[in-house]
Amino acid sequence: MTDSVIEDVKLAVDEACANVIKHAYRGDTRQKIVVKFKLRKKGFEVIIEDSGIKARPELIAGRDLEEVRPGGLGIHFIKRTFDVFQFDEKKTKGNRLRLIRYLGGGNEDRNLGQ
Amino acid sequence: MKIEILDSKGLKVMSVTGDIDMYSSPDLRKELMQLVRKKVSPLLVDFRGVSYIDSSGIATFVEGLKNMMTYGGKLRLIGIPEKIMEIFCFAKLDRVFEIYGTFDDACNN
Secondary structure: HHHHHHHHHHHHHHHHHHHHHHHHOOOOOOOEEEEEEEEEEOEEHHHHHHEOOOOOOHHHOOOOOOOOOOOOOOOHHHHOOOEEEEEEOOOOOOOOEEEEOOOOOOOOOOOOOO | EEEEEEEEOEEEEEEEEEOOOOOOOOHHHHHHHHHHHHOOOOEEEEEEEEEEEOOHHHHHHHHHHHHHOOOOOOEEEOOOOOOHHHHHHHHHHHHEEEEOOOOHHHHOO
């Protein structure tokens, strides 16, 4: 991955962990977040696990980017970097978020500024 | 993150260095809102030393701008590093904020 992509991944994982603290742990920074990563043939995978309040994926949406107000950008920053954003429904307690960025296929230099 | 409030050519400049993230954003918000409460305008924010910004940092500036707009205040961002500018563009905030390359450009507008 290029340095630019690495910076995007850093921001996206940071935003995902911030969401865990804010929503799953209701602001309690003492709780544990487990971040794992795997480099596979198809892409780079990050798994973020917590034992907090269950997320409701159907309610997770960023704000309309045309609307100017504080908040609601974090989810956009995650989804612009990762091709897959998926909660593992099999996890009974807490959450397991799987993020995958596909490598190759010409998307390495996708212009995120457009 | 470090914040300095400077007076330059009669203008208030908030110089921010380091990472703006969910831990440092509350400090940034406190400093920014103090200036907003005083109805400072224009307020120049020097981004040249900012190494990282997340959505909480962006939200802080959006909140500051919206508050300043209530009294016709101007918030001008200076010297945003390329990678951070990319984030502003992605969020379509380059159309919302007044963004300048240099201090002189911001002063002359």
